[in-house]
Amino acid sequence: MIKHNPNPIKYLPLVHKIAKKYYDNYDGFGYSDLFQAGCVGLMKAVKNYEPTKSAFTTHAYINIKGGIANYIKTNGKHKYISLDTPVNDEGSKTLLDTIPDDPPVDYENLMLQEKIKSVLNGLQDTHKDVIQYRFFDGLYLNEISEILGLSHQRVQKIEIEALKEIKKSLKLKRQELKQLAIKAGLISL
Secondary structure, three states: OOOOOOOHHHHHHHHHHHHHHHHHHOOOOOHHHHHHHHHHHHHHHHHHOOOOOOOHHHHHHHHHHHHHHHHHHHOOOOOOOOOOOEOOOOOOOEOHHHOOOOOOOOHHHHHHHHHHHHHHHOOOHHHHHHHHHHHHOOOOHHHHHHHHOOOHHHHHHHHHHHHHHHHHHHOOOHHHHHHHHHHOOOOOO
């Protein structure tokens, strides 16, 4: 089998989107540095891509985020907060006091997340990529169409097909599916 490497230029909007999210959430890092780190991750994704293991967009997304996260870790300029930092005016309660000893485990939510992941893994690669970009990464249809090199209408059709397949697999009504996804933390209101 001949290994076909995707064109990295096509995925620069994805690098931009991820770098922008990190830029907005981490002080002390320049956007161009984060973008460059994301491009390094993208090139690593192109170099190491195995078509039999996953869709390239998923592989690229993971490597781009990893490249940026590694850059931040290596060049850590953000400030760390001590757990002894007071959280009230009197100083009697610290940040450590606000952390629960045993966070409650929502087994129903965990089971739902696993079921949704299982359904998503059963989708065709393009359908999975569209759902990933649209609902997990928060991209707009025009951004997804740029990344995938498809028309806006085709991406919209793929999204509809994928949602129908998910709904069919889960045997849920649209409103129920949305409520479960919100509860599972997969999408927000």
